[in-house]
Amino acid sequence: MGISIWQLLIILAIVLVLFGAKRLRNVGSDLGGAIKGFKQSMREGEEEAGDKKSLDDKDEGRVIDGEVTSRNKDKV
Secondary structure, three states: OOOOHHHHHHHHHHHHHHHOHHHHHHHHHHHHHHHHHHHHHHHHHHHHHHHHHHHHHHOOOEEEOOEEEOOOOOOO
16 A cells, blocks of 8 residues: 555656756755754753753762851852
């Protein structure tokens, strides 16, 4: 019940006739550039989240000689 290879080739030929090979090439390169940009943004977002998490871990406070110290002077 699926689409056969011949049907796919006929559809491809019709698309090539309607749009032309140059326009399809441009659409493909634009789509590839958009996907690449999206992946790069996701990678940068994950790095920022990791940096923020490591900073949050450092701001919790420290125990030195049995005393709890914090960077916020107001709460101590």
